[in-house]
Amino acid sequence: MSKQAKITIGIMAHxxxxxxxxxxxxxxxxxxxxxxxRVDHKDTFLDGDEMERSRGITIFSKEAELxxxxxxxxxxxxxxxxxxxxxxxxxxxxxxxxxxxxxAPEGIKSHTLVLWKLLEQKGIPTFLFxxxxxxxxxANGGDSDPLWLSKKSELLEQIRKQLSAEAVxxxxxxxxxxxxxxxxxxxxxxxxMECFLEAEDLWEEMPTEEKADGEAEQAFFTGRMKDCSFKxxxxxxxxxxxxxxxxxxxxxxxxxxxxxxxxxxxxxFPEQFGGRIFKxxxxxxxxxxxxxxxxxxxxxxxxxxxxxxxxxxxxxxxxVTQLRILSGGGFLPVERAEAGDVVAILGPxxxxxxxxxxxxxxxxxxxxxxxxxxxVSAGKDVPQPLLLEKLRMIEEENPELSVxxxxxxxxxxxxxxxxxxxxxxxxxxxxxxxxxxELDEGQVLYRETIEDTVEGVGHFEPLRHYAExxxxxxxxxxxxxIELRSxxxxxxxxxxxxxxxxxxxxxxxxxxxxxxxxxxxxxxxLVAGKAHPKHxxxxxxxxxxxxxxRQGLMQASSLLLEPYYSLQxxxxxSLIGRVLSELDQRAGSGRAESIGExxxxxxxxxxxxxxxxxxxxxxxxxxxxxxxxxxxxxxxPCHNTQExxxxxxxxxxxxxxxxxxxVFVSHGSSLIVPWDEVFDHMDLELFTKRKKExxxxxxxxxxxxxxxxxxxxxxxxxFEKTFKTSWEGRREEVxxxxxxxxxAPKPDPYDSFQPKTGTATGExxxxxxxxxxxxxxxxxxxxxxxxxxxxGRLLDLLSDYQGTESGRMIVVFDAYKTEGxxxxxxxxxxxxxxxxKEQQTADMYIxxxxxxxxxxxRVSVVTSDGLEQIVAGAKGALLVSSREFLRRMEEQKQRIRxxxxxxxxxxxxxxxxx
Numbered sequence: 001m002s003k004q005a006k007i008t009i010g011i012m013a014h015x016x017x018x019x020x021x022x023x024x025x026x027x028x029x030x031x032x033x034x035x036x037x038r039v040d041h042k043d044t045f046l047d048g049d050e051m052e053r054s055r056g057i058t059i060f061s062k063e064a065e066l067x068x069x070x071x072x073x074x075x076x077x078x079x080x081x082x083x084x085x086x087x088x089x090x091x092x093x094x095x096x097x098x099x100x101x102x103x104a105p106e107g108i109k110s111h112t113l114v115l116w117k118l119l120e121q122k123g124i125p126t127f128l129f130x131x132x133x134x135x136x137x138x139a140n141g142g143d144s145d146p147l148w149l150s151k152k153s154e155l156l157e158q159i160r161k162q163l164s165a166e167a168v169x170x171x172x173x174x175x176x177x178x179x180x181x182x183x184x185x186x187x188x189x190x191x192x193m194e195c196f197l198e199a200e201d202l203w204e205e206m207p208t209e210e211k212a213d214g215e216a217e218q219a220f221f222t223g224r225m226k227d228c229s230f231k232x233x234x235x236x237x238x239x240x241x242x243x244x245x246x247x248x249x250x251x252x253x254x255x256x257x258x259x260x261x262x263x264x265x266x267x268x269f270p271e272q273f274g275g276r277i278f279k280x281x282x283x284x285x286x287x288x289x290x291x292x293x294x295x296x297x298x299x300x301x302x303x304x305x306x307x308x309x310x311x312x313x314x315x316x317x318x319x320v321t322q323l324r325i326l327s328g329g330g331f332l333p334v335e336r337a338e339a340g341d342v343v344a345i346l347g348p349x350x351x352x353x354x355x356x357x358x359x360x361x362x363x364x365x366x367x368x369x370x371x372x373x374x375x376v377s378a379g380k381d382v383p384q385p386l387l388l389e390k391l392r393m394i395e396e397e398n399p400e401l402s403v404x405x406x407x408x409x410x411x412x413x414x415x416x417x418x419x420x421x422x423x424x425x426x427x428x429x430x431x432x433x434x435x436x437x438e439l440d441e442g443q444v445l446y447r448e449t450i451e452d453t454v455e456g457v458g459h460f461e462p463l464r465h466y467a468e469x470x471x472x473x474x475x476x477x478x479x480x481x482i483e484l485r486s487x488x489x490x491x492x493x494x495x496x497x498x499x500x501x502x503x504x505x506x507x508x509x510x511x512x513x514x515x516x517x518x519x520x521x522x523x524x525x526l527v528a529g530k531a532h533p534k535h536x537x538x539x540x541x542x543x544x545x546x547x548x549x550r551q552g553l554m555q556a557s558s559l560l561l562e563p564y565y566s567l568q569x570x571x572x573x574s575l576i577g578r579v580l581s582e583l584d585q586r587a588g589s590g591r592a593e594s595i596g597e598x599x600x601x602x603x604x605x606x607x608x609x610x611x612x613x614x615x616x617x618x619x620x621x622x623x624x625x626x627x628x629x630x631x632x633x634x635x636x637p638c639h640n641t642q643e644x645x646x647x648x649x650x651x652x653x654x655x656x657x658x659x660x661x662x663v664f665v666s667h668g669s670s671l672i673v674p675w676d677e678v679f680d681h682m683d684l685e686l687f688t689k690r691k692k693e694x695x696x697x698x699x700x701x702x703x704x705x706x707x708x709x710x711x712x713x714x715x716x717x718x719f720e721k722t723f724k725t726s727w728e729g730r731r732e733e734v735x736x737x738x739x740x741x742x743x744a745p746k747p748d749p750y751d752s753f754q755p756k757t758g759t760a761t762g763e764x765x766x767x768x769x770x771x772x773x774x775x776x777x778x779x780x781x782x783x784x785x786x787x788x789x790x791x792g793r794l795l796d797l798l799s800d801y802q803g804t805e806s807g808r809m810i811v812v813f814d815a816y817k818t819e820g821x822x823x824x825x826x827x828x829x830x831x832x833x834x835x836x837k838e839q840q841t842a843d844m845y846i847x848x849x850x851x852x853x854x855x856x857x858r859v860s861v862v863t864s865d866g867l868e869q870i871v872a873g874a875k876g877a878l879l880v881s882s883r884e885f886l887r888r889m890e891e892q893k894q895r896i897r898x899x900x901x902x903x904x905x906x907x908x909x910x911x912x913x914x
Contacts, residue, residue: 005266005340010076013101014111018131022247023077030066045328046077061091064327069261074342083421085368086400092122093363094278094293104132108162110568110631125234134246170241188239231265269339273297274358280396289344290351300336307350321347370415371563371608374439390433444609447561448512449521450475455688456552457678459662460543462670466532467540472525473552479634486526493529504545513553513652514560527687550660551675561635569602571626586610587639763807766846768863775882799829801889812842850877
């Protein structure tokens, strides 16, 4: 394109870092405004909303166009308050560069770290501007002020330690950049290092008299390195220039803007049309506007934009009626926008924040999401449908509100980040619609995930309809969200049906079976599907898909997750103990990061549910001297699952909006089949069954002193011979028989060995031997060559563990020595070893033992077998996973070693050292 493309540069910071003030200086020096406004004077150009001016904070992102030297820039001013962090995060998708502000008096705050992580994830080149140095430095920038030089060194060290080691001080004037400056640059890139070493060699070869002048070194290295461009390093996030100044006092700004212009580089765009919607708003007349960054081609008035659904099918095209270049509160209408432009598009009724246009794909969902839910109500004169309509208009602009209407309870629910956003929402409803709303105290928003892999089946076949869907549900790491994919050949299921299924998976917020909370951290894979050539319609796959998800969740071992806050607590040093004790009582944990004579910094993490009022409590017991900053850090396993489940009283089988059963046809009429009987009626074979049969069984080891055992191949053979079915088929039968227990929550593994209530006495620990063996990485490898040796080593480890524990330990192994063989028991040091009889698995033996001993003793079961956990849990046993038990064994071993090594020398064998 002939015309140079615009560069979009965003400004981000934690609240009160001076971001809006720096934006004003940008616009003033580019002659966009005649005078730089001030937040305290309520006359800033970009914060034109009355709510922003009255509160002195940025609530809505704003854009403005300007020219910096030869660069055409679009400046994005983003909110700094954590309550509006989702708005700021949406702007990241359209930024070419970012300026991250740090307040010199406060240093790097928790929200600064969050923003830095987001910039890193998005790969956005970043400049760092340390603001408010006027509180330490003189009007010249502090070059001669010892106090400021000390503070500057401290801030640089903090930046390099907490953000990036490639942060380099660019506040040094170009003519004063000597050997040390260029050496720091060279450390960021291999090519730059080669250039520097070459210059250094030439410098050493120069005559001594030519190096005598103090400025000679600076001139030499600057001359040699001037052709080495910073642009590529900055663009590739290998270098992060750091500037120091004061936006309010105009210290260091000339050098900052001059150097910034030298470092920017415009990108090229394809000819194909593309764009990214990063915001939805309405103008003074209520017209809907899509804020879009064009990333390819061009767009003109009266042209049409295609909008697509999640399956990649075109929903419809809509005409552009107007294009506006926004700048603060004003705008300039244009007939055509080019790639690189940021424009407001009027006309389309479709489109949402984060959606891609043209070749662009939809952006990932924001990671900073609300963790508190509120019920909304209005006066009796406001009909609920009207209230819902207005809230959804605001939801378009703030998608994180997630407005929902609960039909059963006739109530409207929304999600908010915190107190400030709550107040802003009330003001918006009053000012824009004249509706006064009230919100309840709010409740924590939980989520659910699964701990094992299951295959969910949904079948929908009322008369003259047909669809069957098989979905593989797999757990993912924390924070991964929901991933969707298909592994079905188009030869088996047409591509259009597969797209439709994926669309149905993405269009709905699927709910878990513990509390009805949204599911997360899960991969859902389409592994099989079937349509009827005559009777299948699109809605049939919707029903089958929803039911398949739910049926899978009903089978799985579910885990309740709750939101956590990361906390930065500043408190008097004398109160460190009190603060850590308070955190411990709130199920949190913390450590003293830095301890000073008067005040200390504590870094902590705690559940949102327990620390919502921590700031007020801290202020109370510290006499107002303690301060805390809280930032959402993600979802973790709930600390009080049983309490939450009792409070919610959620019954998944009574949730008629999220059904797990399937619909079949029988004798010309519909038949509703419960979720735990679907496997007996489905048409397609289970994908998981096919995959398991493809995997060779583990080889059996040679006979030894404990030889009443068999390899997994023998177990499979015995099962198929005895039960006239496959191993997996039998497990499915047992699972269906015990399906009523699948929604029982798994206890916290740290509580696994706590006594049960009731009249039980004594402790019994039942261990599924082979399950634990194959959960141990080294023993699992050993078992491939010698199963007996691996089993013997496991028994030695368990015997060592039991040496410091009370109660009985019973280790159970599957065994089929001869036909008609009986249960074989033997003592192995301080533990009991059991080999089951013919036609009896370890699962069955453990289930029977739990039933018999559960009334007399406190029984715990060690296994990661999902079915075995279900059965044992239903019989009243406490559960602990194999991985968790191995961790406890390792911790015990380490603890004993440390206690031994820490004993006084007088307690050591007196012969030692002679």
